[in-house]
Amino acid sequence: MAVDTMTPPPALADERAPARHIKAGAVYAALGLFLVVMAMAVIGADRTTTITFDQTLTDARWALPTVGAVTAFGAITAAAGAWMLLGLPQRWYKIGTAAGATAFVLGLLTWAYSQTGAVFRAESILAGALFLSLPYLFGALSGVVCERSGVINIGIEGQFLMGAFTGVLVANITGNVYAGMVGAMIAGSLSTMLLALLATKYQVNQVVVGVILNLLALGFTSFMYDQLKKAEGLNSAFSIPTLTWGPLAEIPVIGPVLFQQKILVYIGLALVFAVWFLLYRTRWGLRTRAVGEHPAAADSMGVNVNRLRFWNVTAAGLLSGFGGAWFTIANSLAFSKNMTAGLGFVALAVMIVGRWNPLGVLIGALIFGFTTQVARDLDASGGAVVPGEFLQMLPYVVTLVVVAGLIGKAKAPAADGVPYNPGDK
Amino acid sequence: MSTDTKTPTADQPDAGRAPDEKPNFMRLFGRYLAEANSVMVTVYSLLLAFFIGAILLIVSDEYVRSTYTYFFARPQDALSASWYLVRDSYLALFEGAILNLNTLDRFAAGNADFGDILRPLSETLTYATPLIFTGLAVGLAFRAGLFNIGAQGQMIFGMLGALIIGFSLNLPAVLHLPLAIIAGALAGAAFGAIPGVLKATTGAHEVISSIMLNNIAAYFLVWAIGTGFLHSETKTDLVTKPVDESAIMPKLLGTLSGSLRVNLALLIGIAAAVFTWWLLSKSTFGFRIRAVGFNEHASATAGMRIGSTYTTTMAVAGGLAGLAGAALSLGVGAGGITTNTALEYGFDGITVALLGRANPAGIVAAALLFGALKAGALSAQPDVPVDISTLLQAIIVLFIAAPALVKAILHLRSPRGGLVTLEAKGW
Numbered sequence: 100m101a102v103d104t105m106t107p108p109p110a111l112a113d114e115r116a117p118a119r120h121i122k123a124g125a126v127y128a129a130l131g132l133f134l135v136v137m138a139m140a141v142i143g144a145d146r147t148t149t150i151t152f153d154q155t156l157t158d159a160r161w162a163l164p165t166v167g168a169v170t171a172f173g174a175i176t177a178a179a180g181a182w183m184l185l186g187l188p189q190r191w192y193k194i195g196t197a198a199g200a201t202a203f204v205l206g207l208l209t210w211a212y213s214q215t216g217a218v219f220r221a222e223s224i225l226a227g228a229l230f231l232s233l234p235y236l237f238g239a240l241s242g243v244v245c246e247r248s249g250v251i252n253i254g255i256e257g258q259f260l261m262g263a264f265t266g267v268l269v270a271n272i273t274g275n276v277y278a279g280m281v282g283a284m285i286a287g288s289l290s291t292m293l294l295a296l297l298a299t300k301y302q303v304n305q306v307v308v309g310v311i312l313n314l315l316a317l318g319f320t321s322f323m324y325d326q327l328k329k330a331e332g333l334n335s336a337f338s339i340p341t342l343t344w345g346p347l348a349e350i351p352v353i354g355p356v357l358f359q360q361k362i363l364v365y366i367g368l369a370l371v372f373a374v375w376f377l378l379y380r381t382r383w384g385l386r387t388r389a390v391g392e393h394p395a396a397a398d399s400m401g402v403n404v405n406r407l408r409f410w411n412v413t414a415a416g417l418l419s420g421f422g423g424a425w426f427t428i429a430n431s432l433a434f435s436k437n438m439t440a441g442l443g444f445v446a447l448a449v450m451i452v453g454r455w456n457p458l459g460v461l462i463g464a465l466i467f468g469f470t471t472q473v474a475r476d477l478d479a480s481g482g483a484v485v486p487g488e489f490l491q492m493l494p495y496v497v498t499l500v501v502v503a504g505l506i507g508k509a510k511a512p513a514a515d516g517v518p519y520n521p522g523d524k
Numbered sequence: 525m526s527t528d529t530k531t532p533t534a535d536q537p538d539a540g541r542a543p544d545e546k547p548n549f550m551r552l553f554g555r556y557l558a559e560a561n562s563v564m565v566t567v568y569s570l571l572l573a574f575f576i577g578a579i580l581l582i583v584s585d586e587y588v589r590s591t592y593t594y595f596f597a598r599p600q601d602a603l604s605a606s607w608y609l610v611r612d613s614y615l616a617l618f619e620g621a622i623l624n625l626n627t628l629d630r631f632a633a634g635n636a637d638f639g640d641i642l643r644p645l646s647e648t649l650t651y652a653t654p655l656i657f658t659g660l661a662v663g664l665a666f667r668a669g670l671f672n673i674g675a676q677g678q679m680i681f682g683m684l685g686a687l688i689i690g691f692s693l694n695l696p697a698v699l700h701l702p703l704a705i706i707a708g709a710l711a712g713a714a715f716g717a718i719p720g721v722l723k724a725t726t727g728a729h730e731v732i733s734s735i736m737l738n739n740i741a742a743y744f745l746v747w748a749i750g751t752g753f754l755h756s757e758t759k760t761d762l763v764t765k766p767v768d769e770s771a772i773m774p775k776l777l778g779t780l781s782g783s784l785r786v787n788l789a790l791l792i793g794i795a796a797a798v799f800t801w802w803l804l805s806k807s808t809f810g811f812r813i814r815a816v817g818f819n820e821h822a823s824a825t826a827g828m829r830i831g832s833t834y835t836t837t838m839a840v841a842g843g844l845a846g847l848a849g850a851a852l853s854l855g856v857g858a859g860g861i862t863t864n865t866a867l868e869y870g871f872d873g874i875t876v877a878l879l880g881r882a883n884p885a886g887i888v889a890a891a892l893l894f895g896a897l898k899a900g901a902l903s904a905q906p907d908v909p910v911d912i913s914t915l916l917q918a919i920i921v922l923f924i925a926a927p928a929l930v931k932a933i934l935h936l937r938s939p940r941g942g943l944v945t946l947e948a949k950g951w
Contacts, residue, residue, distance in 0.1 A: 318915030325909035
């Protein structure tokens with residue numbers, strides 16, 4: 100019909116036209132102004148923030164005047180907010196968001212590290228942040244695989260506990276730390292297999308069962324811990340070596356962060372790209388995403404929805420179980436009761452903040468790992484402006500803001516958590 | 525809660541029976557026992573949980589395991605060791621939770637007073653009290669189709685609210701105690717309303733926001749206890765000021781023995797259960813809750829405001845969880861609360877609500893059972909691992925949440941109208 104050619108494709112028009120982002124703009128403007136006001140009113144004019152490269156260039160120290168730096172970062176944040184309020188082209192929106200958020204975080208950091216005794220040891224902190232982001236990474240990747248297949252995995256915390264416990268136990272029995280890691284993966288996989296069975300065959304409420312599986316893992320590992328500690332030598336700490344990549348490890352910043360880490364770091368980074376490739380570039384990935392978005396359509400194309408879901412969820416447990424091994428083996432610790440301390444829920448948050456996408460998960464995990472590392476570091480140096488507890492709340496607050504859609508909208512796969520019964524299409 | 529639509533056909537109760545054969549009581553009772561109706565599923569869940577618990581006890585005990593290494597030479601060793609281990613463990617739980625037979629003997633010999641006999645029961649009721657509130661908080665939200673996983677955080681704010689009123693005002697007990705309790709409920713309600721508001725205005729799923737709020741509350745508690753306003757003036761460790769004498773929950777059996785900790789909060793809990801029952805089944809608000817829980821789209825079409833129902837339901841649920849917090853900071857934690865006072869009562873409320881099938885009377889019964897498990901496990905440690913209570917609790921509710929699993933394991937028949945199971949929903 101002739102009428103159809105008259106209407107321009109709406110998507111193209113929206114892409115170029117400047118759009119206002121009132122909510123996000125207001126938030127950024129307020130945060131930026133907050134920093135500027137704090138810099139003017141609260142921070143002493145004589146304060147400096149010291150940055151060092153503590154592992155490669157041990158002599159170098161940079162001292163920034165805190166007031167000036169915080170004011171500058173606050174101004175950048177506020178400018179990003181003002182730009183969003185006035186309206187900006189859609190493709191610049193992400194850049195504006197990222198620049199505003201980065202400037203705000205840098206401003207807070209500059210302020211936090213201006214206290215006496217606090218030195219921003221850039222290399223240790225960044226390397227530590229990458230290491231601390233690993234449990235979030237493994238857990239969230241496991242969540243991505245499950246939820247992309249349409250099964251909610253709220254039991255990541257439980258799989259962590261099973262992995263942490265079994266990893267040490269198997270390592271002690273076999274005397275081989277790598278066998279322990281495999282054991283952790285199998286333990287995680289067994290617990291998601293139960294979830295998979297209940298979700299596909301018995302079609303239960305996956306959120307409720309996930310919560311119960313967390314409790315079951317907590318009860319089981321704590322019970323076994325008490326029972327087995329009566330026996331000698333079943334819960335001794337094992338450790339794995341740190342890999343140093345020769346001269347590469349000497350490069351400032353990049354060296355200590357990337358080329359002087361434990362093997363789990365490299366496995367984690369490789370897995371991000373592997374899961375991304377599998378999900379978006381293979382037949383299995385297409386089917387998995389189809390099963391998570393529209394199982395009936397996938398079924399009519401000949402995919403066995405519940406079988407695919409079952410095996411995907413079972414396989415995802417390998418990832419979260421391996422994440423459990425991080426708590427004990429990668430940290431050279433013995434197992435203790437409830438040692439995962441809710442990090443499985445942070446992993447869930449990372450999955451949401453990363454928008455159910457492996458690459459987003461990597462960014463989310465790094466941010467949360469960085470926050471945790473900074474909170475610990477500031478607590479240790481004792482001179483935090485903001486109480487450490489508030490810094491530790493930050494990942495949760497960020498997640499709340501994201502799920503509430505204040506900064507972008509997180510949208511789960513359409514059939515996430517909805518059981519599929521081939522009979523009632 | 526909804527039922528699935530699979531109706532039994534081949535195994536109808538009357539199928540394949542001669543028409544003149546009258547069903548007698550024993551036959552009907554036998555059929556009832558072999559059927560996966562909600563009563564029998566509950567019974568079998570408990571039995572299966574204790575059975576699995578027994579197996580885990582046997583497998584994880586070093587001595588008993590060693591007797592199994594020569595099982596084929598002398599099986600009686602392994603079997604009797606297993607039997608005594610399981611019997612002693614469960615007996616220890618029973619003695620810590622209900623009645624200690626040793627104390628009974630000592631009482632008969634005149635070496636113990638009546639209060640000593642009641643102590644295990646008093647401990648059970650003490651641990652059950654917060655569970656009643658948090659169970660109601662989760663159960664009420666279930667009826668509106670909401671999964672309130674945030675009872676822990678709501679309870680923490682309730683604890684703080686009651687504590688602040690409890691030590692800062694100077695009033696006679698008739699005013700002070702009720703005011704402190706109300707403050708706890710209001711603090712919990714305000715915190716509980718947040719996920720409701722977020723769901724109503726932005727569509728954020730209450731489970732995600734509640735998990736985040738739980739963690740925020742936990743860190744907030746650590747920070748708050750350390751502040752000068754709340755921190756104890758006499759102690760250096762992380763503990764708050766004690767509440768005034770006039771705001772402490774009176775002990776119910778204090779005249780018998782000072783060590784019987786069960787207090788007024790138990791009666792308030794039962795009153796709260798009655799109130800929740802009234803709210804759900806007799807009030808307009810409760811009708812709206814149930815209607816939205818059954819089908820939010822139909823309710824919206826019928827002119828109900830879904831968003832405000834979510835918000836108010838979560839606020840009332842938060843208020844109930846806040847009462848749990850008040851019960852703690854004015855009761856067992858009256859000497860000052862620590863980060864440990866809240867234990868896991870909020871999370872346990874989920875299991876209580878599931879076992880009680882989101883029904884107030886069932887919730888009180890489930891709270892008593894899990895309170896007994898907790899009291900028993902705490903008194904039986906270290907002979908029995910203390911976490912056996914968590915383990916048993918988790919296995920029980922796993923079966924309750926997945927009745928099809930019980931049906932499959934025990935080869936039960938489908939009841940008329942299908943299995944009672946939780947409705948599965950997405951994010």
